[in-house]
Amino acid sequence: MKYLLSVFIFFMCFAIHAQEINWMSMNEALEAQKKEPKKIFMDVYTDWCGPCKLLDKKTFHNKDVVSYVNKHYYAVKFNAEGTEEIRYNNFTYTNPNYNPNRKGRNSQHFFANALKVTGYPSMVFFDEKGNLIAPVVGFKTPQQLEIYLKMINNNDYKKLTTADAWKKYEKSFVSTFSN
Template identity: 40%
Template sequence: MQKVKYFFILLIIPALFSSFNTPKKDKINWLSLNELEAVYNKQPKPIIIDVYTNWCGWCKVMDKETYGNDKVAAYINENYYAVKFNAESRDSAVLNGKKYGFNTTYKANDLAVYLLFGQMGYPTTVLLSAIDAQPAPLSGYLKPSELEPPLKFFGDGIYKSKNFPDYMKAFSAKW
């Protein structure tokens, strides 16, 4: 009988502790493309699009280490609308009123082809100063310190008065 008690104790206690764990929430307030259209029309601000694929290992690392960074997440939430977009999505996607479908040549959604200028590498972080602006894709895994300058360049509106090389001459990293 003692063995049965110990067995149940060993089985039930871990189950109880795991049931109290709340699922981890993303630190960044990610929006869908449909949500983006709605909020952008009410209050425009820059847009960041994380273009990823389900099989991309570096995409997962960037989610955890860069987008999971408290300073990065706080800055993006305050200054951007953030969208995650699976490049290989077969569903139609709409951005700025234009509909994009799946492109069999690229084996990717045409929205990803447009945002990445056909250079299909993942992850790619795309910055848009406005919903109708030319995309500024940053290909590959970016550490928080590597993402900080372009994020602040667009997020703080510096792109309106300076070019990026001049901005970088005086840039002082904080992350």
């Protein structure tokens, strides 16, 4: 009995730590929205970006972030310097200046440019119809990301039309995500 309990605890711990965000491509998320409308949460990263790797390791593996994103969003992982072809708003975005022989930084994908991504990492939010809501630039801890995830999911962003309104919202926000 003690052995079975130990095995059960091991597998439960493994399952908790093995939780991951259900990443998909932007094309897949837009297609999924047609069947079941849901907002899109996009991680815009590059291969050379240190803070992007930290965000992936520290924030996107936090159990509360994983659970919240998987429940409320279609999660998209998008390489801003990659070659993925994205069909968005009746236009196909590509990266025609991509150089496979270049080490480090490469040309920015036209979709990242269209989203006005100015730094990495960036997290970009879209509504249930695929319309752009807003980008959030820079590394965020689970607790720092939580306010954006909940504000956008709950449509509170629609009421925050001034800097003062945002400051009030931010000041009154109580985080429930663990470290």
